[in-house]
Amino acid sequence: MEADWIWGLAGGLLIGFAGAIYLWGNGRIMGASGILGGLVDGSASNEWLERGLFIVGVVLMPALLYPLFNEVNTHISPNYAVLIGGGLLVGIGTRVANGCTSGHGVCGISRLSLRGIAATVFYLLAGGVSVLVFRHLLGVI
């Protein structure tokens, strides 16, 4: 896709609007790891339908949009160790930190929350080091 930044900006605005809908509608912070995590670890069992429907929306909308775009490729690694190791790290890390890119990043920074800003600095730095190590030093990605 050419003009990637236009798609990035348009998609970013939609992500922000989604967060605003969730905040003003349900009085909640739209954090992907919190919504999914509370559902799977049983800590939010009284809200399973609300959270489940959010996830249904997240999963289904791209499926509807997918046929409208050509050459969509997620470039995901075929290496099972990368997928399982990465998945475990993302799952554990976001639950330990109580937030991910959407909760700490989008919702936290926009609220000028010190915790959100600090978390974002930590995971961006760790992400940079991770790509440096796994791509440039070890060559596994």
Place this chain on the structure above:
Amino acid sequence: MRNLISLLAGAVFGAGLFISGMTDTAKVQGWLDIFGNWDPTLAFVLGGAILPMFVAWRMTPGRRPLTATLFPPQPPVRIDARLAVGSALFGAGWGLSGLCPGPAMASLAYGGSLHWIFFAAMVAGMVLTPSLLRMFQR
């Protein structure tokens, strides 16, 4: 009503993740690759997402959400080891795989079986976390 709002917010979030390129692991790793061939696209995604949310937060004082009595309370200002260690683990996994939790869900329907393997591992990590935290706090 809350359920409908959740579905709508999820759908708009999913659309945003899909068209922004956040579900493309090569794009995410390109953005994190500050020592290599850096790709700045994700700065536009993050900037674009913060803009409406900034306005949304600014409008909250003195008002209330549609279906709840209160907006989320201010989080504590304390930056503790849990926040730092958790974010570092998350960042390491994000760099390794190119996926964070939102895009990991948004790519399930069209990305193929490899995305389900990542998703299963991520959910396993989320389920394991309360026991891991208890182990370390003992």
